[in-house]
Amino acid sequence: MDLATLIGIVVALGSIVGGQALEGGHIGSILQLTAFVIVIGGTCGAVCVQHPLPVVLKSLGLARLAIQDAKQDHTGAITQILDLATLSRKQGLLALESKLKEIKDPFFRKGVQLIVDGTDPKVVRDILEIEVEHHQEAGLTAAKVWEAAGGYAPTIGILGAVLGLIHVMENLADPSKLGGGIATAFVATVYGVGSANLLFLPIANKIKLKLKEEAALRTMLITGLVGLAQGENPRLLQEKLASYLPERDRAKEKT
Incomplete structure (x- = not known):
């Protein structure tokens, strides 16, 4: 996590x-089931009205990015690219086909497969860049679902507060019911503002951050794969890819 x-x-x-x-x-x-149902149910309904169902479902799947600690292994990717570059210089690009099963990342494996198939380096770059762009766009669209929830939740909380106050007004003749109605009204507001600022918006921003990190790694992979297809010297390729390393990894490389 x-x-x-x-x-x-x-x-x-x-x-x-x-x-x-x-x-x-x-x-x-502050544990009020009625307020919870109003705020969360109303927010979910509003989000579904705004976005197509496939996008909503994808946003739920992307929530794992905010929970899982999926660090991008830049150093490992560079090592793998350099190993492939060394192999191709010794045995040719077709020798890379034997390494395809060892590549776990589907994006990386697709790039190597394009190279093995003899695809022009420029075409390899274009294909992979389009895939990165499409993946990012789909991810950001799903992240906007969480942003939308963060925008609707406080308003739905106010709606819940108004409903609670209406309930209070209907029972003015019975003082024993006033406390519960007022509590529900204020708790609905707490749920709306709290869920937006402690859950929905942070999840949206964390998803964006993780997508940005993933895009940076894939950009590095594209550079490495194009260099591999062009038959660049592994030493020069290593210098080029090292510029993509995060600061923490650069410090490790120096030590």
Whole structure:
């Protein structure tokens, strides 16, 4: 699991619950099923109205990017490219076909397959760049679903608050029901603002960040694969690919 995401969730929820306790309140007072149903159900409905169902489903799948700690292995990818470059210089590009099964990344494997098939280096670049662009566009569209949820949730929370106050007004003659109605009204607002700023918007931004990191790695792979197709010297290719390394990996390379 992404450690930053785990820490963020714990700190955010802990601060809210802790603050409630410091004020002398009880956790049960902010656990309102009615408010939860209104805010989350209303937000989900609004999101489905705005986006096609396939996009909504894809956004749920991409939520794993905010949870999983899927670090991009730039150093490992460079090593693999250089190994292929060394092999191709000794035995030719067709020798790369024997290494296809060892390549786990579908994008990387597709690029090597294009090279083995004798595709022109420029065409290889064009094909892979189009795939990266399409993948990024689809991912960003799915991320916008979470952004939309972050925009709708506070408004739905206000709607829940109004509904709670309407319920209070209907029971003014019965003081015993006023407290519960007012609590539901305010808790709906808390759920709306809280879910937007502690869940929906952070998930959207984390997805964008992970997509950007993935695109950077794939851009490096494209450069390496084109150099491989052109028969570049492995040493020169290594220098070129090293410029794509993140700062933390560059420091390791120097040591």
